[in-house]
Amino acid sequence: MIESNHNPPLLRDYTQLLQRSRDSVETKQRINYEQEMEECGLPLVDLGGLWSMNEEESVSCASEICKASAEWGFFQIVNHGISLELLRRMRKVQVELFKAPFEQKMASGLLDNSYRWGNRTATCPKQLSWCEAFHVPLSKISDETCYGEFSSLREVMQEYADAMQELAKSIARVLVMNMGGGRSLWEDNCNESTCFMRLNRYPSCPISPEVFGLVPHTDSDFLTILHQDEHVGGLQLMKDSKWVAVKPNPDALVVNIGDLFQAWSNDVYKSVEHKVTVNQEVERHSIAYFLCPSYESFIGCCDKESSIYRRFTFGEYRRQIQEDVKDYGHKVGLPRFLVST
Numbered sequence: 504m505i506e507s508n509h510n511p512p513l514l515r516d517y518t519q520l521l522q523r524s525r526d527s528v529e530t531k532q533r534i535n536y537e538q539e540m541e542e543c544g545l546p547l548v549d550l551g552g553l554w555s556m557n558e559e560e561s562v563s564c565a566s567e568i569c570k571a572s573a574e575w576g577f578f579q580i581v582n583h584g585i586s587l588e589l590l591r592r593m594r595k596v597q598v599e600l601f602k603a604p605f606e607q608k609m610a611s612g613l614l615d616n617s618y619r620w621g622n623r624t625a626t627c628p629k630q631l632s633w634c635e636a637f638h639v640p641l642s643k644i645s646d647e648t649c650y651g652e653f654s655s656l657r658e659v660m661q662e663y664a665d666a667m668q669e670l671a672k673s674i675a676r677v678l679v680m681n682m683g684g685g686r687s688l689w690e691d692n693c694n695e696s697t698c699f700m701r702l703n704r705y706p707s708c709p710i711s712p713e714v715f716g717l718v719p720h721t722d723s724d725f726l727t728i729l730h731q732d733e734h735v736g737g738l739q740l741m742k743d744s745k746w747v748a749v750k751p752n753p754d755a756l757v758v759n760i761g762d763l764f765q766a767w768s769n770d771v772y773k774s775v776e777h778k779v780t781v782n783q784e785v786e787r788h789s790i791a792y793f794l795c796p797s798y799e800s801f802i803g804c805c806d807k808e809s810s811i812y813r814r815f816t817f818g819e820y821r822r823q824i825q826e827d828v829k830d831y832g833h834k835v836g837l838p839r840f841l842v843s844t
């Protein structure tokens with residue numbers, strides 16, 4: 504990493520922990536594993552069909568979405584209705600924002616103190632993440648007072664969040680209807696005050712592949728729409744018990760199913776583990792939009808009779824994750840909510 508004043512001091516903070524375990528068998532195995540990676544093309548869905556007046560086309564598009572959500576938990580979408588111009592404009596302000604000095608990002612309080620970096624509570628190298636991010640509650644995006652010296656961000660953030668909200672709901676609607684669900688909880692309970700957006704930056708990393716950009720995880724939402732870096736890869740997901748790398752596709756957005764849709768669909772749709780690796784030479788940017796309900800919402804199940812999960816609220820789910828991270832160093836997630844446990 505070029506030591507410039509906009510990067511968080513990741514190397515300084517991680518050195519001690521890394522040195523302690525550099526020679527361990529576990530670390531060496533993990534590094535070898537990272538280097539043998541298969542690249543794959545995710546299922547690619549042309550959303551043009553969804554907006555089509557032709558019923559056959561829209562039914563076929565919906566069935567592609569549901570098939571990919573069940574078999575992969577991940578898919579890419581083109582003709583998604585979000586203009587390239589907006590995607591580029593959002594990326595430009597994201598890149599500029601991260602170029603601000605580290606101290607300024609820390610002190611700015613931007614968007615409800617949304618700035619995060621690394622993972623300083625890690626106890627072993629596989630818990631370290633080489634990234635910085637603004638984790639933004641959507642409820643703050645329209646609030647002028649949350650921007651401080653970054654007021655020029657607001658307009659594009661708002662436009663981007665509105666467009667993503669629309670798109671995320673259209674995809675969620677397809678997934679719900681396919682399981683015979685009606686206007687269900689997400690329609691009323693997921694709105695601009697309950698969703699999140701995360702602007703991620705993964706600085707170039709001189710010690711890659713010793714650390715992850717983002718550690719393996721599933722998303723704790725209904726679904727996520729990812730605007731990946733146009734050129735720099737790094738996203739990997741679990742498919743048939745193997746990690747596969749996603750090729751960047753500048754024309755596509757990536758959609759992935761989160762834990763809540765997996766629970767609601769009784770495991771038909773899969774919330775799949777994914778992670779981000781870092782690059783020695785180049786930085787990478789991404790933006791994730793998380794479709795979440797309010798904390799009081801019950802997640803429930805489309806099949807009440809044979810649900811394998813007990814009923815829980817989103818707030819309960821979030822609290823359990825926080826407790827598990829504190830107690831075990833990682834999220835346990837859905838297995839905690841199985842009826843039989």
Ligand SMILES: O=C(O)CCC(=O)C(=O)O
Nearest residue numbers: 701703731738779789791
């Ligand atoms: O940067 C990426 O491609 C993935 C980001 C991600 O998984 C997340 O923010 O939850």
Ligand SMILES: [Fe+2]
Nearest residue numbers: 720721722777
């Ligand atoms: Fe994720």
